[in-house]
Amino acid sequence: MDTRSLTFFLSLCDTLHFGRASEACHISPSALTRTIKQMESTLGVQLFERDNRTVRLTREGEHFQAYAREALIQWDVIRNSLLEDAQELQGEISVYCSVTASYSFLYDILNKFRRQHPKIEIKLHTGDPESAIQRVMSGTDDITIAARTDTLHNSLAFKHIATSPLVFIAPQQDPQLDAILQGTIDWSAVPMILSEEGVSRKRIDQWFKAHQAKPKIYAQVAGNEAIVSMVSLGFGVGVVPKIVLENSPLATRVRILAIQPELQPYDVGLIALKKKRQSPLIAAFWSQTG
Template structure:
């Protein structure tokens, strides 16, 4: 069976960019364009709207995207079921994680997995940690390294790989900020302390709850998308920040900030791997999932 057109379509539907999609598919942009046109001719509908600047999915394209992803997943499952007696699994798994997680938690996982299943290719996408869970739920990735949500969706399976405390951090030596926080912890007037907080997601919810429990409206100086940027701004003396320990441990600016002994402490991140339960039927993903038991 020739499933290349489905792979070409999925690549373009995810990137919405002919150059990046053709590079991912290892073909030229013109060849990709021809493949998509042939698929559209076969279906009798336009899957993309495109002009000189943008590429977007049509309504029909959005419907076909769900089918194409499922068809490719089913193809992988039946192919490996038919070849279950083969000595080695082959194929690819798409994965998402933050940049920090890629060289901390993920490093050892992939090192061991690679040695056991060299025929399985990992397509790694990195970005901010916030969308990690939603990218799995939406079908954009097979697996993600993520902080366990307070309420895990029923459709998801989650395996913990370790805990990462959430820290309040301050600049090491700042004449303005240090007098505000270098006193007995219960005496700190948090209404006067400028805060640099995550824009949203799990860490922000926990910080907001922390201030709410104290009956305090935080003095927010900045709301930042990336944890690494929070460390940077704190090191420059813009305010007090909140970041996971994993970020601080791997930051080149770690020696320019200090951890504050704040009470009560924030609940730690439970960092782990998440996957849709239905995808565990895929032999490739099941192999990755099973080997996590030997890593932790």
């Protein structure tokens, strides 16, 4: 069975952008457009309203989105259940994580997993960690390594791997910034470099609100590695998971600030749809962590 068209459709549902969806699916925008038009022709309804600037799901598209997600989950379950009696598991698992997670956690997991299940292929995608959970929920990827959100959706399963503090970082040497950071800090005078969205952004926003402080946001970026880079260049103060800093080639160019009270740490682990945990392949991967 060819389920790629459903995967392409769900990717477009999540991004509402033909360029980003086609990039995530590793096809051209024109190929994605043809796929969607063929689906609409087969179904006899319009799934998306689109013009030169926006893409929106129609009411029919929202109904089909629910069907497509359930269909892909059920397909994976039945396909993999047929492998349970096989002497050796085989097939494919799609994994998504940030670059930092790929060498901080994934290497050890895959090193053991590949020895035990050499016929299971791993399709690895790396990118912005804030996209991780949505990619799993949409069916684009089977498993992700990511930070647990404060309110994890009840359709998702989580397995703890590690805890990483969230830390404030600043350039190693910046006399002007050092003067601002002395004593009681006036956060409205501190240029901040923060994530656009996600767990760390929600926690720093809550932290500032609790301290009745209005930060001076210099830049909002996607990806923690970019925050470390901008801070090392002297653009301001950032907030990143400590594990990102420890694995960064720029770690010696920044310093951790002793800001109190500390931010709530990251709880990093495997995340997958509960329904997909029934798959022997997913279960085998899941068992690789403690």
